[in-house]
Amino acid sequence: MISKRLRVLSTLVPNGTIACDIGTDHAYLPCELIRRGICSKVYACDIAEGPLKQAQKTILEAGYSQQISTILCPGFSKVPLDANSMIIAGMGWKTIEMILEDDFERLTQFQRIILQSNRDVCMLRRWVSEHHMTIEEEKVVEDAGKTYEIVCLNTSFHESYTELEIKYGPVLLKRKDSEFLEYLDRRIVKNEVIASKVTDDTKKAQLYREAEEMKQIRQQ
Ligand SMILES: C[S@@+](CC[C@H](N)C(=O)[O-])C[C@H]1O[C@@H](n2cnc3c(N)ncnc32)[C@H](O)[C@@H]1O
Structure with missing residues (x-):
């Protein structure tokens, strides 16, 4: 198979x-x-x-x-x-x-x-x-x-394409099918886990910002 x-x-x-x-x-x-x-x-x-x-x-x-x-x-x-x-x-x-x-x-x-x-x-x-x-x-x-x-x-x-489309995919952003949403969920959790562990404040802020961006995409 x-x-x-x-x-x-x-x-x-x-x-x-x-x-x-x-x-x-x-x-x-x-x-x-x-x-x-x-x-x-x-x-x-x-x-x-x-x-x-x-x-x-x-x-x-x-x-x-x-x-x-x-x-x-x-x-x-x-x-x-x-x-x-x-x-x-x-x-x-x-x-x-x-x-x-x-x-x-x-x-x-x-x-x-x-x-x-x-x-x-x-x-x-x-x-x-x-x-x-x-x-x-x-x-x-x-x-x-x-x-x-x-x-x-x-x-x-x-x-x-816009920066957001380049980052997440124009078709995926428009269609928001279940595979894409589950993928975003996994990335949000991953970002937040890493952010909670890193000591570099700039990196931490960037990871939380990206997690927030993905949450917004989910909600739109
Ligand atoms: C990891 S395998 C991927 C096999 C299959 N396409 C897949 O997705 O499972 C990569 C294959 O690409 C071949 N490859 C690497 N560079 C290439 C090139 N420039 N042109 C053609 N084949 C290439 C390698 O010899 C190898 O067989």
């Missing part, structure tokens, strides 16, 4: 698109996309031979060799032009940023780009804002004790 994080990622891929999974590792996500009938063709890409060998094994065992092609390349540099959705997940923001910028002019070929950075999601949203792209969907996923934020974008023009 694949992880909840990967399952949620699969639900964010538009039906009927040709997807490319960048940094596919075991190719669990491409197999899920085929298994659920979301895509009939997927490119599973990785920069390293070891993970790609693992991917080929998973694909063969699942019987999806006709539908999933593996590609050894950095980022999406060798992904064919018919791919029109892309997932980059399970990496740090700096790696994801490098992948996006290395082939920046080709981003328009994707109707949706699904990003899940393990860290620095605010930096990811700031990048989207500075490039005037559109955040069209966001999800918070709690999986095995960790919380992940998934950001889906497209390259159509959008005004810059």
